[in-house]
Amino acid sequence: MKKKNRKTKNKIISPLFLIFLVLFFILCDVLSVSKIIDQKIKQELSLSNPFPNFVVSDYPLISNSSFKNLSVSARAVVVLDDSSGTVLYSKNDNLRFAPASTTKIATALVSLNYYKPNDILDVKRAYVEGSKVGFVLGEKVTFRDMLYGMLLPSGNDAADAMADNYKGSESRFVKAMNLKVSKLHLYNTHFSDPAGLDDDGDYTTALDLARLASFAMKNKTFAKVVDTKYALISDISGTYIYPIENLNKLLGTDGVYGVKTGTTEEAKQVLVLAKDYNGHRVIIVIMGSKDRFKDAGNILSHLDGNITYLSIRP
Numbered sequence: 001m002k003k004k005n006r007k008t009k010n011k012i013i014s015p016l017f018l019i020f021l022v023l024f025f026i027l028c029d030v031l032s033v034s035k036i037i038d039q040k041i042k043q044e045l046s047l048s049n050p051f052p053n054f055v056v057s058d059y060p061l062i063s064n065s066s067f068k069n070l071s072v073s074a075r076a077v078v079v080l081d082d083s084s085g086t087v088l089y090s091k092n093d094n095l096r097f098a099p100a101s102t103t104k105i106a107t108a109l110v111s112l113n114y115y116k117p118n119d120i121l122d123v124k125r126a127y128v129e130g131s132k133v134g135f136v137l138g139e140k141v142t143f144r145d146m147l148y149g150m151l152l153p154s155g156n157d158a159a160d161a162m163a164d165n166y167k168g169s170e171s172r173f174v175k176a177m178n179l180k181v182s183k184l185h186l187y188n189t190h191f192s193d194p195a196g197l198d199d200d201g202d203y204t205t206a207l208d209l210a211r212l213a214s215f216a217m218k219n220k221t222f223a224k225v226v227d228t229k230y231a232l233i234s235d236i237s238g239t240y241i242y243p244i245e246n247l248n249k250l251l252g253t254d255g256v257y258g259v260k261t262g263t264t265e266e267a268k269q270v271l272v273l274a275k276d277y278n279g280h281r282v283i284i285v286i287m288g289s290k291d292r293f294k295d296a297g298n299i300l301s302h303l304d305g306n307i308t309y310l311s312i313r314p
Contacts, residue, residue, distance in 0.1 A: 058280065058309040062088050066306040072295040075268075075288030076206040079299065082214045082274075082281035088307070089299075093207040096188055097287045100262030100270045101131070101154045102209060103196030105216050106177045108151060111162045112219060114176075115143040120236060123157065124164040129197055130264075132157040133233070133242050145233035151225050152246045154261060156195040163194040170194065181208070184215055199266035210285045213259050213272045217281065226258035226274075227251070248273075249293050254300055259283070261292070271296055277307045 060081040067089050076092040087093065115121070119142065126137040133155035135141065141149075141161070150158035163173035174191055181189045186208040192201025204212070216222050229251055234241040248271075250256045255275050262270035271292035273284040282303065289295050 058311055059084055060086050060088060060280065061308050061310055062303075062306055067302050070298060070302050072286070072298055073290035074286045074292070074295045076285075077287070077295070077299065078206040078210045078283075078285045079303065080207075080210040080214060080283040080285070082217070082283055085211075085214075087207070088282070088303075090207070094188065094205050096203045096205055097270075098199040098264060098267035099196055099202055099204045099209060099287075100199075100264040100267035101156075101196045102204075102213075102260045102262040102270050102272055103191055103194070103202055104150055104154065104159055104262075105209075105212055105260055105272070106180060106191060107159050107162060107173075107194045108147065108222055108225075109180055109216055109219070110166070110173060110176045111143065111147065112221060114166060115162070117142065117144040117221075119143040121146050121161050121165045123161050125157065125160055128156045128160055128195070130156045130195065131247075133244065134240075135161065135235075136240060139235045139240060140237075141233070141235050147221075147225055148228065148231045148233050149242065149244060151222075151260065152228060152231060153244045154247055155244075156197065159195040181212065184211065186212060196262060196267075197264065199264055206285045206287050209272060209287070210283045213274070213283050213285070214281075217258065217274055217283070223258065226260060250296055256300075273300075275300070275303075277303065278309055280307075280309060282307070 074091070076095055076097060077090065078087060078093045079089040080087055120140050121143055123135040123137055123139040123141065131154045133149040133153060135157045146158045146161055149155040150162065163170040166173040166176070173194060177191045177194065189204040189208045189212070190202065192198040196202055229246050231244050232241065233244060247261045250273065256273055258274040259272040267288065269289040269292040271286040271289065273296055275282055275284070284296065284299055286292050286295050
């Protein structure tokens with residue numbers, strides 16, 4: 001009888017044990033999937049914010065009807081709250097377009113990390129295409145004056161000089177530009193030259209460009225230069241003197257300070273702006289526009305009075 005009872009008992013226990021195993025493996029799968037989802041969410045959050053360690057204390061809120069009647073000629077637009085990384089408005093924000101001279105934002109960042117203000121740069125090219133300061137072959141100019149010459153009148157000769165003097169090679173400089181944007185998680189951005197003339201090799205999105213500008217504006221030197229309307233620069237001997245003017249027509253009007261303009265046949269008109277609302281910086285990017293300043297005016301008018309900030313405390 002005892003043996004029979006043991007066999008009966010074993011028959012009862014075995015199915016229960018199997019059920020337990022099945023439930024155990026199901027639970028493991030659920031936990032594994034949960035971890036994967038959690039990792040993906042964290043990854044998305046890190047990619048949406050170029051400053052993942054930044055703690056948001058004020059969250060921007062904008063009226064749903066703010067951009068209801070917005071009309072722009074631009075092919076792509078992004079309005080980005082700088083502190084939180086929140087996109088307040090977008091149009092084709094992830095489509096790639098040629099950035100034209102807004103490429104020089106990245107050129108400035110690499111140069112600011114490499115050169116000191118009084119470093120002497122040699123002008124190594126006799127001719128460059130597009131907009132220029134007018135530097136002469138063999139001329140020696142401080143990095144500080146080169147930076148103003150590149151960011152105000154958008155001098156391609158200044159951008160080329162920065163690249164030519166970087167470890168002796170423009171190609172190394174361009175690699176440094178692409179490494180910089182990669183570290184900022186701007187994976188839809190690529191550069192082939194420091195001036196932004198290569199419409200086939202240079203590309204970015206309105207969202208990437210907004211994030212790049214957001215990062216650049218945290219550099220005090222960059223922010224000061226792009227907020228300058230006029231400047232007087234020269235070579236180190238004082239032989240050549242260049243009065244220069246910022247191409248951003250909206251600079252200093254309606255609270256706008258910075259950031260960069262750009263124009264090529266392929267890119268059309270490009271514009272990056274910065275303006276404060278309630279003490280918070282907002283970055284506006286306009287790409288592929290027929291009239292960038294008109295588009296910018298329309299966007300600014302739709303923003304005014306429509307942004308509020310909700311305080312979030314830990």
